[in-house]
Amino acid sequence: MATRTSRRRLLRGLAAGLPALAAGGALAQVGVLKAHEKPKSNPLPGDPGEWRGQFFQQALAERANGSAVETPVKPSELPGTAAVGQDAPSAAPRAAAALSEKADLVRMQEELRRALQKPVDQRKWTMVIDLRKCIGCSACTVACKAENHLPPGVVYRPVIEEETGTYPNVTRRFLPRPCMQCDDPPCVSVCPVGATSKRPDGIVVVDYNACIGCRYCITACPYGARYFDFGENYTDGTPRKEPYEEAPSPEYGREWKRDRGKSPVGNVRKCQFCLHRLNAGMLPACVTTCVGAATYFGDKNDPDSFVNELITSGRAIRLKEEMGTDPKVYYLV
Amino acid sequence: MRVAGARRQTMVPMVLALLWVVALAAGAVGVVQRLMTGHELSGYTSTIPWGLWVAAYVYLIGLSAGAFLLSTLIYVFGVRRLEPVGKLALFTALVCLLAALLAIWMDLGHMGRFYEVYTRGNPRSMMAWMVWLYTAYSVLLVAELWFALRGDLLARSAQPGFRGRLAASLLGRFGEAFAPSRGTAGDPDYDATADLRVVRVLGAVGVPLAIAFHGGVGALFGVVGARGFWNAPLYPLMFLVGALVSGGGLLTFIVAFFWPERDGERHRDVVSLLGRITLGLLALYALMVWAEYSITLYAAIPASSRPLYQVLGGPYPWVFWVFQVLLGTLVPAVILLARPRSVGWVGTAAFLVAASFLATRLNIVIPGLVEPQLPGLDRAYIDSRLTYQYFPSVMEWLVLIFVAAVATGLFYAGFRGLPLVVGRKEVSS
Incomplete structure (x- = not known):
């Protein structure tokens, strides 16, 4: 209210x-x-x-x-x-x-x-999501789709919904799931051509021009955060593509125009914390769009950063800690 | 009566040839669809990213490794009773390898970039190692087959007609320059001993190579810690035994039905021995499956056990119960036990083992992917490419039919054009 x-x-x-x-x-x-x-x-x-x-x-x-x-x-x-x-x-x-x-x-x-x-290797981009503030509106999902021009079936940040209890005592919980940008990413080591790698600032990226589309990394991700671009469009079956589908994606600071047989079609795609926005000095689209202001972003290497305050608040957890992937996305519970 | 038999003898190859042409044409439609529309017509998704083609690849490469390892029984370990099938086993291994590579090539998102595994391969990736190892294996296989065939090619190259010309062209200058013996076409002093020594050395090198690359395929799945179903240390061994079962079955089937002199006692002996080897390997594989399933189900850790419940009672339980258990294990086992000396029955049982092993491979590849990585992820965003249901699309089946038709055509061409089943005097007992 x-x-x-x-x-x-x-x-x-x-x-x-x-x-x-x-x-x-x-x-x-x-x-x-x-x-x-x-x-x-x-x-x-x-x-x-x-x-x-x-x-x-x-x-x-x-x-x-x-x-x-x-x-x-x-x-x-x-x-x-x-x-x-x-x-x-x-x-x-x-x-x-x-x-x-x-x-x-x-x-x-x-x-x-x-x-x-700071030099790029001295940054450690980290995201914190306050699950008590998330209202499950999926604005972040939509903003991410719009920002990265994502085709059907490619969703970098879905929001998982969980409903517990029985009427009238029902609770719904929401868990946005971006890429965890693991510090020890299992998807990187399996790539046969080294097309996916971890940047010095910790963001796991995909080299679209190198990826052969074998999809091994999709199987290796413990969080289901990787997607294959099948080359489909929202307007398939209609007379023509809409302008928003023709517009190139700005990912990785380049203009990626989707066309059959050309990257990123046939590639594996993933959330990269809106790297192109970060490099332009802007927060990721999901952070600025979050209606409940539940998503925080910053440099974990900065001792005075907001994300550091939140991570050390005692409320922070990470998903599948037992996998040893060391995710850089924290959830406040 | 004799006329009817003769008519049947000409009708059967005609029908088979017609079937092959239809399969090739239908398959070509699928390949054209694949090349024109990329992956748009596929049934796999971002959540189940590997489907029929990956399973077919694992299956075919297993057939190759199995046939090759059985050939080493002859050339490396000196099982002389199997001597007549040595070259056929090597050639089968080569054809299956080519078919496997064709299947997995179709699966790539960017087919034109396959070479990157050589130019910028990642040594930490099991997939890269697998590619490097089977590249070495393919080179070795071609070289070994060439040396194993060389004596017969020499003999045949003197003959007139297509086969003679093919043999001569296969020998080529390379043959004269690098062959250890000095025999040339028509040379009566040709000595196969030196060639056989080379074959033995290549076969010996090939044993660890085949174990490494097919164990590597098992490891490719086994190392994926994110998939509890795959993440089993038993996998490399299971893949090896599986390769031997399916490869052995295929070889037994080929020897049973494609041998030129099928009514001799020697043929019966060879088929019977291959049948018993297949039966033993089948029993060993069944034991491994039992170990995997029983322990996983007993431990009941959801990440591993839920996919198994999908195998046993999910949307497609018949893949396991009908193809893997009934047609792939029980029926052939009963036949091989009841009719061990009948060429026809042993060949049929072996065919069942070899053909239904695709179901076993499907039951490895797909179930590992059917469980959402996080609870609720399957309902987080509704999209046809994010569903956890998979059934191969028509295009996928057509491409697989094309791969099978190409492999069958290659095999038949080699079977007819190369001296694969002509026993050499020097080695035949």
Whole structure:
């Protein structure tokens, strides 16, 4: 209930702010950034809201590759976000919770940026999922599908649902299941051509241009987190493909246009913590989309990181610890 | 009466030839579908990523290893009674290997990248080792077969007609340059002893190689810790024994029905001996299956035992009970015990053993994949490619029929064109 009310407030604020933006006031204030222009301001100014806006500008501009990109609204301009980084005003506790969620995102964003300034081998990307906050909406699943342009049958982050008890005493629990990015990944050693590997920052990746599509790694993953791209499309059986199916996937920082016989069709695919977004300074799509703010992301090698705080909270568990795979996805129970 | 018999003698090959042509044509349709549409028409999924073709590959490569290891009984371990089937065993091993490679090649997501296993192979992967080992094995097999055939090819190369020309071309310059003996076509002083020595050495090298590569296929499954059903140290040994059972069965069947002089006592002796070897191996394999099943079911650890319950009573229990147990074990065992000296019965029993072993391989490959890796994963996202049900699609069956037709055609061509069943004077007793 608390979340719903605070979200309503936020939406009301957005509705109030957008006409002003359309009128050009805000655009004139923050400017319109062309892709070839670099942001002039300090990359890490004092106000996290401000730098986040600029950072997104830069990242979006990089991805747009030549097309003009409008800057998003500065978070600090949105009602309800003014208190980010400051003490919460003496409002109702529900509003404070909403602010806290936003502050979490901003903090993770800041930590991400801090981690990116370190050499890649000194980062250890880690995800924490709070199962008490997950509402099972599957927004992360959909966001992941949209972000990575995933075809039918390829789902990097399904949400497992469990129902216990009998009516009226019924409980439902939800467990999002991304790739665990194991520190000792069984999928890597079985690959006959070394097409799948663990990066220095711990993310397990697939070299689409090397993968022969033998699917041995799928059998070796203890979490069922690998998928084969069979080359199917959502519009199979209809006169033509939809534009969203023609658009290339941005995975691994490249443009992968799906076509019969060409990678990633015929490859094994998996979650890679949205590596292309990380490299652009953005959090994984599932983290920013999470309605319940249940997914956290950061650098475990950073002792002050949010994820480290959560992992050491005493609530953290990992799946199939007995397999010795040392997953980098933690669940708070 | 004699006319009817003669008509039957010409009708049977005609019908078989027609069947073969139909199988090849139908299979070719499947291959074209596979090449044109990739994996879109397949029945396997992301959750059961290996299906009929992988099982067929394991089956065929087992037949190859089994036939080869039986050939070493003759060339390495000196079981002279089996001498006449030595070359046939080697050739069978070669054909089965080629068919296995064709089946697994079709299974790859990117068929054009198979060479990467050589150019950028991962030495930590059992699959890479398997490929390297069977590459070495295939080279060895061709060389051994060539040296085993060389004497007969020399003799045949002097004959007119296609067979003579084929023999001469197979000998080629390579034969003259690298053969240990100095015999050439038509040379009356040709001595097979040196060739046989080479065959013996190659066979001796081949024994550990065949054990390594087919044990390696077992290890390929056994090392997958994520699959409780596969993750058994017994697997490499079971695969080896399974290879010997199926390879022995196939060889017995071939010798029983394709031998040129099928009514002699010597033929009966050879078939009977091969039948007894097959029976012994069948009993050993049944014991291993019992060990695996009984211990797993008794321990009742879900990751291992649930797939077994799927085998025994899942959606396709007939694969186990009808093909593996009844037609693959009980019926042939009874026949081999009751009619050990009947060429026809032993050949039939051996055929049952060899053919139904595909069911045994399916019961290894598929059940290991039918259990969700995490409880509830099967219901987390509903999609036809994420289902834990598998039955091979029409395209998969057609491709398998194509592989079988190609293998049969290759075998028949070799059987007719090469001196595989001509006993050499030097070695025949």
